[in-house]
Amino acid sequence: MSTATLGAGSRLIGGRVSGRRVSRLNRPSFRLMLMLILLATGLVAISARMVFIQVVSADRFTSLAAEQRERRIDLAPQRGAILDRAGNELAISLDHNTVIANPRQVPDKPAAAAALAPLLGASAAEIEQKLNTDRGFVYVARKVGTDVGAQVASLNIPGVSLVDESKRFYPSGSLAAHIVGFVGLDNEGLGGLESAHDGLLTGKPGFVFMERDPKGRAIAAGKFIERPPAPGHDIVLAIDREIQYAAEAALAKGIKDYGAKAGTVIVMNPENGDILAIANQPTFDPNSFAEFKSDQRRNRALVDVYEPGSANKVITAAAALEAGVVGPSTMMKVPDNYRIADKVFHDSHPHPVLNLSFAEVIQQSSNIGTIKVGLKLGKERLYEYMEKFGYGKPTGLDFPGESGGILPKTDKWWDTSMGTIPIGQGVAVTPMQIMGVFATVANDGLAVQPQLVKGVIDEEGKRKPAGTPASRKVIEPETARTLTEILVGVTESKNGTGKAAAVPGYKVAGKTGTAQKPNPKGGYEGYIGSFIGYAPAEDAKLVVGVMLDDPTPIWGGVSAAPVFKEVMQFSLRHLGIGPGSVLPPEGAPLPAPDRSGGAAPDPSKGAPVNPGTAD
Amino acid sequence: MAAFVFGLVLLNVFVAQGSFQLAELREQVADQERQYRQMRYEVAKSESPERVAEMASRLGLVVPAEQEYILGRPRTLVPETGEPEEPADANMKALLEGP
Numbered sequence: 001m002s003t004a005t006l007g008a009g010s011r012l013i014g015g016r017v018s019g020r021r022v023s024r025l026n027r028p029s030f031r032l033m034l035m036l037i038l039l040a041t042g043l044v045a046i047s048a049r050m051v052f053i054q055v056v057s058a059d060r061f062t063s064l065a066a067e068q069r070e071r072r073i074d075l076a077p078q079r080g081a082i083l084d085r086a087g088n089e090l091a092i093s094l095d096h097n098t099v100i101a102n103p104r105q106v107p108d109k110p111a112a113a114a115a116l117a118p119l120l121g122a123s124a125a126e127i128e129q130k131l132n133t134d135r136g137f138v139y140v141a142r143k144v145g146t147d148v149g150a151q152v153a154s155l156n157i158p159g160v161s162l163v164d165e166s167k168r169f170y171p172s173g174s175l176a177a178h179i180v181g182f183v184g185l186d187n188e189g190l191g192g193l194e195s196a197h198d199g200l201l202t203g204k205p206g207f208v209f210m211e212r213d214p215k216g217r218a219i220a221a222g223k224f225i226e227r228p229p230a231p232g233h234d235i236v237l238a239i240d241r242e243i244q245y246a247a248e249a250a251l252a253k254g255i256k257d258y259g260a261k262a263g264t265v266i267v268m269n270p271e272n273g274d275i276l277a278i279a280n281q282p283t284f285d286p287n288s289f290a291e292f293k294s295d296q297r298r299n300r301a302l303v304d305v306y307e308p309g310s311a312n313k314v315i316t317a318a319a320a321l322e323a324g325v326v327g328p329s330t331m332m333k334v335p336d337n338y339r340i341a342d343k344v345f346h347d348s349h350p351h352p353v354l355n356l357s358f359a360e361v362i363q364q365s366s367n368i369g370t371i372k373v374g375l376k377l378g379k380e381r382l383y384e385y386m387e388k389f390g391y392g393k394p395t396g397l398d399f400p401g402e403s404g405g406i407l408p409k410t411d412k413w414w415d416t417s418m419g420t421i422p423i424g425q426g427v428a429v430t431p432m433q434i435m436g437v438f439a440t441v442a443n444d445g446l447a448v449q450p451q452l453v454k455g456v457i458d459e460e461g462k463r464k465p466a467g468t469p470a471s472r473k474v475i476e477p478e479t480a481r482t483l484t485e486i487l488v489g490v491t492e493s494k495n496g497t498g499k500a501a502a503v504p505g506y507k508v509a510g511k512t513g514t515a516q517k518p519n520p521k522g523g524y525e526g527y528i529g530s531f532i533g534y535a536p537a538e539d540a541k542l543v544v545g546v547m548l549d550d551p552t553p554i555w556g557g558v559s560a561a562p563v564f565k566e567v568m569q570f571s572l573r574h575l576g577i578g579p580g581s582v583l584p585p586e587g588a589p590l591p592a593p594d595r596s597g598g599a600a601p602d603p604s605k606g607a608p609v610n611p612g613t614a615d
Numbered sequence: 616m617a618a619f620v621f622g623l624v625l626l627n628v629f630v631a632q633g634s635f636q637l638a639e640l641r642e643q644v645a646d647q648e649r650q651y652r653q654m655r656y657e658v659a660k661s662e663s664p665e666r667v668a669e670m671a672s673r674l675g676l677v678v679p680a681e682q683e684y685i686l687g688r689p690r691t692l693v694p695e696t697g698e699p700e701e702p703a704d705a706n707m708k709a710l711l712e713g714p
Contacts, residue, residue, distance in 0.1 A: 081655075089659035095649045146649075171659035220634035221627065245664035570678075 077203030080232030084241040093166040097149025099140040105159030143167040178299035182286035203232035234457040238274035246570040247279040254563035258551035270439035273448035273469045302402045305428040309515020312424025319385035328359040334369040341415035363489040374422030405429040435545045442540035445480040500561035505579040507537035512557040529556035531564040
């Protein structure tokens with residue numbers, strides 16, 4: 001029995017105050033002990049929790065924190081621009097906004113769709129359908145203008161946000177569309193040079209890895225790793241924007257005036273191979289390429305092949321002159337028909353037997369005269385020169401889809417092939433390949449690799465030229481000059497077939513062509529009218545080629561020649577290339593320009609008598 | 616010791632402020648670059664040959680149909696007397712005198 005003195009007159013005996021029992025809870029020592037136990041328990045619990053968090057689950061919470069704090073942002077590279085030779089933009093990328101959403105975080109989808117619809121130009125139902133999904137990410141609208149993006153942002157719709165995406169623009173619309181090409185929604189090159197040089201233009205993506213605060217700002221002392229994106233290179237083309245426009249305008253007018261189905265115009269510098277313009281009709285706008293058919297997007301100048309017809313007589317003539325088979329003054333009897341094997345070939349119109357020089361045969365585009373010279377040359381030499389002039393293989397432009405044309409080997413030639421191939425039927429070339437033939441003659445027999453890309457501008461702004469194009473001798477300079485004199489007669493002589501191509505003040509050398517088009521079902525149907533020439537003939541700076549598909553009238557000297565004249569005249573003036581004519585001797589009257597417009601074949605004579613080159 | 620700690624804290628504050636400024640400047644640079652590219656586009660669009668031709672046409676300008684060239688010989692230098700020499704070429708004389 002325990003006792004305690006409680007005060008005067010009272011005693012605690014066995015837990016009772018004398019006369020009454022004291023509860024254990026009221027004992028100070030017990031309460032102290034209880035408090036101690038509670039505190040200790042709490043402390044142990046907290047300690048245990050701390051150990052659990054900081055030791056046992058340390059890795060898990062560290063990674064959770066890192067996940068919340070660290071962020072990797074991929075940085076898309078800026079796509080390089082495509083420029084013309086003067087640095088004018090033909091293709092450029094601009095930053096746009098893409099509207100994205102996390103549907104799980106959008107509380108009121110119908111209201112959000114109704115608010116976004118008028119800004120994005122889409123129906124509310126369409127947008128609501130995109131939001132009605134269980135996914136955590138959807139595109140609501142790709143690549144909208146930054147002004148539209150700002151309006152979307154101002155709506156403050158939960159779960160809807162913006163990301164930057166660049167969009168490709170072509171400021172001059174359809175200008176040079178077939179050369180420049182176009183890109184898809186993700187800026188991948190899909191056609192033209194956008195596709196051929198996609199790697200150069202795209203650049204390399206970068207990233208930023210950083211720790212950020214709740215407001216998204218980088219933590220100063222935190223991790224920060226940055227690899228900036230390498231922007232794509234700008235590509236500088238040989239194309240001259242103004243000449244390109246003039247070529248396209250002249251071609252469009254020519255197609256309208258002569259009712260042609262399609263056409264091509266090419267302008268190039270024969271000395272350095274620069275392609276100054278490639279115009280095709282029909283054409284398209286690369287800003288909305290999906291609205292156009294593939295037929296309109298095709299670069300006919302490089303992809304389509306056609307039988308060149310009389311334009312090919314230039315190769316026959318070059319080969320014959322080079323081989324010494326004929327000279328320009330070599331006289332020959334030229335009937336209006338000639339039999340080879342079981343086929344009779346004709347000139348474009350009936351005529352009595354004529355006594356013509358070889359130069360006149362070419363200037364008047366006589367099929368029979370050319371066939372006779374071709375027979376003297378022989379098929380092996382003819383084939384050799386067609387190969388030397390670049391037939392049968394692509395030009396080396398590395399353009400997507402470029403064709404090498406068709407040049408059958410001599411063992412595949414028919415008995416009648418020497419009646420067709422010398423006059424340009426039975427072989428097939430692209431417009432660019434036949435341009436190369438004339439460029440070679442214009443350049444004193446030296447063939448220079450054509451080039452579309454002059455150089456690139458790297459991410460530091462340094463321009464790197466493409467390098468000197470390869471060149472090779474095809475014919476002797478003397479042969480080229482002799483042939484040039486003959487071809488000047490096409491535009492200047494009395495019976496020349498190309499007088500409509502003459503440019504006042506300049507000597508123009510060229511050749512007309514009116515070639516039959518092969519019918520896929522067999523035989524021939526329709527015509528390609530062409531004129532290809534160069535000026536100033538004494539020191540050629542420009543070659544222009546015009547091809548019209550099924551013009552009316554069919555004659556290249558009537559339909560294609562005026563288009564040639566317009567394009568050549570503009571280009572010479574634009575580039576400041578003077579006439580270069582030799583002045584007449586002292587006291588002699590100045591030459592009067594020939595404004596007769598050329599003697600066109602008499603339409604009353606109708607279509608050519610027989611299949612074969614009609615020019 | 617207290618001063619050292621205080622100094623350390625102050626340094627961190629400056630570094631943090633600096634990083635915020637850097638982020639802001641980067642954003643400004645990106646914005647300027649965006650504006651520059653936009654302006655390049657606007658200029659290219661304004662200078663497009665089709666637009667220039669259309670505006671020229673509205674102003675009544677036309678592409679000349681023909682271009683005339685004057686083929687001349689180099690003239691003799693004016694002698695010190697100040698009197699130009701007569702052109703030796705009769706045609707040149709006719710050209711200078713006009714119709």
